[in-house]
Amino acid sequence: MLKYFAILAGSIISANVVLADRLMFPALYDVNGVASDDVLNVRDGAGASNPIINTLGPNERNVEIVKVSNDERWGLVSFPEASGWVSMRYLKRQSSQDSSELPKPLNCGGNEPFWGLQIHPSNIQFSEPGEVSHSFMQVWEDTPIGMQPISYALKMQGDGEDITAIVSRTLCSDGMSDSVYGFGIDVIYSGSSNNRYLTGCCSLDGR
Numbered sequence: 001m002l003k004y005f006a007i008l009a010g011s012i013i014s015a016n017v018v019l020a021d022r023l024m025f026p027a028l029y030d031v032n033g034v035a036s037d038d039v040l041n042v043r044d045g046a047g048a049s050n051p052i053i054n055t056l057g058p059n060e061r062n063v064e065i066v067k068v069s070n071d072e073r074w075g076l077v078s079f080p081e082a083s084g085w086v087s088m089r090y091l092k093r094q095s096s097q098d099s100s101e102l103p104k105p106l107n108c109g110g111n112e113p114f115w116g117l118q119i120h121p122s123n124i125q126f127s128e129p130g131e132v133s134h135s136f137m138q139v140w141e142d143t144p145i146g147m148q149p150i151s152y153a154l155k156m157q158g159d160g161e162d163i164t165a166i167v168s169r170t171l172c173s174d175g176m177s178d179s180v181y182g183f184g185i186d187v188i189y190s191g192s193s194n195n196r197y198l199t200g201c202c203s204l205d206g207r
Contacts, residue, residue: 024099024150024169025067025068025169025182026064026067026181026182026183026203026204027064027094027097027204028062028063028064028065028093028097028204029063029065029075029091029092029093029094030060030063030091030092031056031057031059031091031092032092033090034090035058036058036059037058038058039056039058040055040056040057040087040090041055041087042055042056042077042084042085043084043086044085045085046074046085047074053084054079054084056086062094062204063077063086063091064077064182064204065077065091066078066083066180066181066182067171067182068088073087073089074086074087074088075088076180078181078203079179080179081177081179082177082179083179083180099149099150100143100149101141102119102141102152102154102167103204104120104121104205105118105119105120105121105204105205106118106183106202106203106204106205107204108165108167108185108187108201108203109200109201109202110174110185110187110200110201111175111176113128113198114128115198115200116128117163117165117185117187117200117202118205119138119154123135124137124138124163126158126163126189134158134159134161135158136156136157136163137156137157138156139155139156139157140154140155141155150168150169151167151168151169152167152168153166160191160192161191161192162189162191163188163189163190164190165185165186165187165188166185166186167185167202168184169182169183170182170183172184172200172201172202174200181202181203182202182204183201183202184200184201185199185201185202186198186199187199187200
């Protein structure tokens with residue numbers, strides 16, 4: 001009997017984890033069910049009556065959905081300088097997207113001052129206009145203790161420089177376009193010459 005309850009409890013926990021991941025955004029999707037000679041329309045609102053502002057090809061992959069409508073029928077997707085809504089009916093969520101860890105690769109950046117942080121599993125690059133990019137290695141990552149993993153803390157070390165970052169699953173704007181991002185980021189950059197606090201947005205990199 002105890003073995004039965006242990007198996008049942010394990011199944012419930014596993015199901016809850018799967019459900020939590022299914023409802024976690026941003027996430028990567030692939031276009032699915034669109035005819036080879038057709039396209040998936042991107043509209044300026046969550047509904048088929050809204051004007052078309054862009055399209056996705058029938059074999060488009062790595063479509064980043066940053067949120068869904070209340071009825072979960074439409075997903076918000078960003079593209080350069082704008083964002084729009086696509087029918088979730090024609091999108092299939094990619095497997096192996098575990099919310100317990102920060103998804104990588106991740107492209108982050110900020111405006112005024114402009115900066116970039118490319119977070120890959122094996123290497124991290126910090127860049128600024130007119131400057132040589134600096135390489136870092138991740139030395140620590142964690143989520144808030146006892147909380148749902150919707151924010152992630154990272155510590156990175158370079159040659160005499162450190163970066164501490166908090167990445168959060170929240171809608172973020174670059175302040176210069178109509179693009180919407182699914183992650184916000186706060187960065188503390190510590191170097192031998194100066195220390196800086198930077199803020200910006202991040203997007204998933206499905207390449």
